[in-house]
Amino acid sequence: MDNKLHISISPHIHSGASTQRIMLDVIIALLPATVAGCILFGLRALAVVAVCVVAAVLSEFLFNLIIKKEQTVGDLSAVVTGLLLALNLPANIPLWQAAVGSVFAIVIVKCIFGGIGCNLVNPAITARVFMLVAFGTMAKAAFPLDAVSSATPLVQLAEGNTPSMLDLFMGNVGGAIGETSALALVIGGVYLLVRRVITWHIPVAFIGTVFVMSFLLDGFDVMAALLWILSGGLFLGAFFMATDYVTSPPTKWGKIIFGIGAGLITILIRFYGNYPEGVSFGILMMNILNPYIESWTPRKLFGGKNS
Amino acid sequence: MAFYLKGAKVPHKKSTSGMSAIRIDAPKTVTIPTVMHIGAPATPVVKAGDSVQVGTLIAEQNGVISSPIYSSVSGTVKSVAEVLLSSGKNVPAITIESDGEMTVNSEIKPPVVNSREDLVNAVKQSGIVGLGGAGFPTYVKYGADKPLDIQELIINGAECEPYITSDSVNMIDNAEDIAFAIDNLVKYLNIKKVIIGIEKNKPKAIESMNKIADSRENVQVKVLPTLYPQGAEKVLVYHTTGKTIALGKLPIDVGCVVNNVTTIAAIGRYLKTGMPLVEKCITVDGSAVKEPKNVIVPIGTALKDVFEFCGGFKAEPKKVLYGGPMMGISVPDLDVPVLKNTNAVLAFAEKQVNSPKATACIRCGGCTNRCPFGIDPSAIARAYKKNDTEALEKLGVELCMECGCCTFACPAKRPLVQTNKLAKAALRVAKAKEAK
Numbered sequence: 001m002d003n004k005l006h007i008s009i010s011p012h013i014h015s016g017a018s019t020q021r022i023m024l025d026v027i028i029a030l031l032p033a034t035v036a037g038c039i040l041f042g043l044r045a046l047a048v049v050a051v052c053v054v055a056a057v058l059s060e061f062l063f064n065l066i067i068k069k070e071q072t073v074g075d076l077s078a079v080v081t082g083l084l085l086a087l088n089l090p091a092n093i094p095l096w097q098a099a100v101g102s103v104f105a106i107v108i109v110k111c112i113f114g115g116i117g118c119n120l121v122n123p124a125i126t127a128r129v130f131m132l133v134a135f136g137t138m139a140k141a142a143f144p145l146d147a148v149s150s151a152t153p154l155v156q157l158a159e160g161n162t163p164s165m166l167d168l169f170m171g172n173v174g175g176a177i178g179e180t181s182a183l184a185l186v187i188g189g190v191y192l193l194v195r196r197v198i199t200w201h202i203p204v205a206f207i208g209t210v211f212v213m214s215f216l217l218d219g220f221d222v223m224a225a226l227l228w229i230l231s232g233g234l235f236l237g238a239f240f241m242a243t244d245y246v247t248s249p250p251t252k253w254g255k256i257i258f259g260i261g262a263g264l265i266t267i268l269i270r271f272y273g274n275y276p277e278g279v280s281f282g283i284l285m286m287n288i289l290n291p292y293i294e295s296w297t298p299r300k301l302f303g304g305k306n307s
Numbered sequence: 308m309a310f311y312l313k314g315a316k317v318p319h320k321k322s323t324s325g326m327s328a329i330r331i332d333a334p335k336t337v338t339i340p341t342v343m344h345i346g347a348p349a350t351p352v353v354k355a356g357d358s359v360q361v362g363t364l365i366a367e368q369n370g371v372i373s374s375p376i377y378s379s380v381s382g383t384v385k386s387v388a389e390v391l392l393s394s395g396k397n398v399p400a401i402t403i404e405s406d407g408e409m410t411v412n413s414e415i416k417p418p419v420v421n422s423r424e425d426l427v428n429a430v431k432q433s434g435i436v437g438l439g440g441a442g443f444p445t446y447v448k449y450g451a452d453k454p455l456d457i458q459e460l461i462i463n464g465a466e467c468e469p470y471i472t473s474d475s476v477n478m479i480d481n482a483e484d485i486a487f488a489i490d491n492l493v494k495y496l497n498i499k500k501v502i503i504g505i506e507k508n509k510p511k512a513i514e515s516m517n518k519i520a521d522s523r524e525n526v527q528v529k530v531l532p533t534l535y536p537q538g539a540e541k542v543l544v545y546h547t548t549g550k551t552i553a554l555g556k557l558p559i560d561v562g563c564v565v566n567n568v569t570t571i572a573a574i575g576r577y578l579k580t581g582m583p584l585v586e587k588c589i590t591v592d593g594s595a596v597k598e599p600k601n602v603i604v605p606i607g608t609a610l611k612d613v614f615e616f617c618g619g620f621k622a623e624p625k626k627v628l629y630g631g632p633m634m635g636i637s638v639p640d641l642d643v644p645v646l647k648n649t650n651a652v653l654a655f656a657e658k659q660v661n662s663p664k665a666t667a668c669i670r671c672g673g674c675t676n677r678c679p680f681g682i683d684p685s686a687i688a689r690a691y692k693k694n695d696t697e698a699l700e701k702l703g704v705e706l707c708m709e710c711g712c713c714t715f716a717c718p719a720k721r722p723l724v725q726t727n728k729l730a731k732a733a734l735r736v737a738k739a740k741e742a743k
């Protein structure tokens with residue numbers, strides 16, 4: 001018997017959870033929306049997804065290579081960012097713009113700040129807002145191959161027309177690749193809840209606030225309020241982007257405040273702002289406010305001084 | 308109480324559950340350190356060449372927070388020499404060569420207990436310390452010099468660590484000793500209520516303890532959720548009584564005394580027979596062990612003798628633990644002895660040893676969402692990196708009991724318990740400086 005027993009501090013076992021597995025779960029959860037987008041918008045949508053994902057992974061890989069940092073692309077978080085960004089873009093966007101957006105998300109928003117876990121705002125959301133400002137993306141959104149409508153549902157709503165509820169739920173309307181089918185997004189969101197990757201607090205507070213506020217502001221009409229929550233990427237944002245760990249609070253009350261805040265800003269922009277879309281701005285604003293929310297909602301310590 | 312504290316769903320791996328303990332063959336030698344408890348080392352009272360029997364005093368108590376030590380075999384004292392403990396301290400240890408007879412010291416007789424003082428003194432003489440792992444001298448908890456107002460005696464039968472089943476063995480096979488101890492403690496310490504806390508996944512132990520509770524009005528079994536760490540003192544007190552023990556306070560500050568069920572069984576045995584604590588029932592398990600078993604072992608037996616009794620190894624052990632995988636201590640070699648507070652020895656083959664490589668924190672909240680006390684170890688790690696001791700204090704790092712739930716759950720495999728230990732030390736240093 002040699003004396004080479006391994007010495008280490010407890011615990012000596014691990015749950016097996018990994019960053020990679022969490023990211024894989026997010027990718028799996030985004031697949032229904034991705035597939036729906038590709039069916040609705042055709043091969044062009046697939047091309048946008050491919051460009052965004054490849055650009056995201058490649059730029060993280062090269063960034064790490066250049067600054068001689070340990071390679072992190074294996075954690076799959078760049079794939080998630082690329083995919084999320086793609087789902088937020090219209091299928092008819094020039095591919096070079098999609099690529100630029102992806103590189104912006106990874107390099108400017110994430111890697112420069114220190115990589116995964118260090119970004120101050122959500123990379124995909126920030127890139128989307130950047131593209132909106134820089135390229136005017138989303139102004140002329142693409143439409144499904146067989147869709148009859150001539151404007152995105154939010155534009156229609158703003159103009160006083162009502163798209164069909166079923167079309168909205170199935171995704172048969174104009175908009176970004178991944179935001180049009182609420183059904184596909186809900187399936188993915190439920191998967192994340194079941195896998196305990198996210199909790200219900202942010203999506204429920206976010207969507208709930210948008211529902212209640214649009215009910216109040218749009219003539220106390222339940223149907224209208226439903227239309228407001230089913231459109232404009234709210235589900236995509238509420239389930240997949242507002243729940244980003246790094247840029248949202250860890251406690252349940254923090255999450256609820258975050259969700260309500262994002263909902264209010266969304267409504268404010270939708271009803272009173274210049275952009276038909278408010279979800280991205282809502283999340284981005286709350287990302288920026290997140291450190292404050294976290295400091296207002298510390299976890300109660302059991303037997304601690306603040307209990 | 309409105310809710311249960313959080314925790315981690317650790318694997319159970321209780322493959323030895325239901326196995327009654329087997330007494331191992333008398334070891335050839337035993338090495339008994341003079342520190343197997345929290346407090347001052349006991350003072351050796353034997354020297355090389357002395358002959359001893361099972362139960363002979365070999366080291367006497369040294370001060371209030373200390374405990375006497377008795378020989379676990381019969382034979383001849385070979386040496387009294389310093390050994391290096393797993394805590395990193397050098398302490399005297401008494402090595403005894405066994406004659407293989409296990410002759411019992413003829414002076415052993417049951418203690419006469421007629422009063423509180425008698426009882427406390429008996430527990431003191433028995434050499435019993437917290438047998439669940441802590442090793443705090445038990446008689447001190449009962450009030451060494453003055454009577455205490457004990458509302459509840461909480462008996463810890465949670466056994467929440469994976470693999471370990473030795474507490475359950477005691478609950479199932481030694482219920483009479485436990486009942487005898489409970490009756491005496493209640494009578495002489497004037498205890499109002501006894502609560503035995505057991506995790507739900509041990510129906511046999513629950514059944515056995517319920518038999519004790521059924522015939523006694525002031526004894527009750529509390530079934531706890533199967534969620535690590537139910538056996539942690541503050542968690543157990545909260546889940547059995549609803550009382551919160553604040554930072555820096557002890558159970559007695561809320562009127563509770565917490566004893567491990569194995570400690571209680573040992574007290575019962577001592578009161579009945581007068582045989583002090585010289586042997587331990589321990590679980591021997593782990594992926595490297597050929598025949599996992601529960602065994603009764605003389606204190607001081609080298610781990611290699613214990614493993615040998617269990618069929619030796621089926622794979623080369625790479626990591627060997629005192630205690631369970633969540634809070635156990637890894638040992639440097641197999642010559643280290645079984646101590647008073649050892650409840651299990653586990654040996655693992657290579658693949659469970661590799662410490663996973665840490666990656667960047669993704670702020671997932673997995674750690675803080677598992678912490679029974681609501682501590683955020685990821686925030687502590689950030690504050691520690693900045694050497695911000697003020698923030699460390701606010702974040703409650705001193706509350707951390709090092710249960711390991713956070714490290715266990717962290718997807719980035721960050722060594723959070725380790726950082727918490729370092730952060731606690733940094734805060735202590737900063738506070739000491741401030742006090743100057």
Ligand code: SF4
Pocket residue numbers: 667668669670671672673674675684685716717718719720721723
């Ligand atoms: S569990 Fe690990 S990765 Fe998640 S917040 Fe805690 S330290 Fe960071």
Ligand code: SF4
Pocket residue numbers: 677678679680681682683684706707708709710711712713714723724727
């Ligand atoms: S912070 Fe301390 S008490 Fe909390 S889970 Fe981690 S080790 Fe346990």
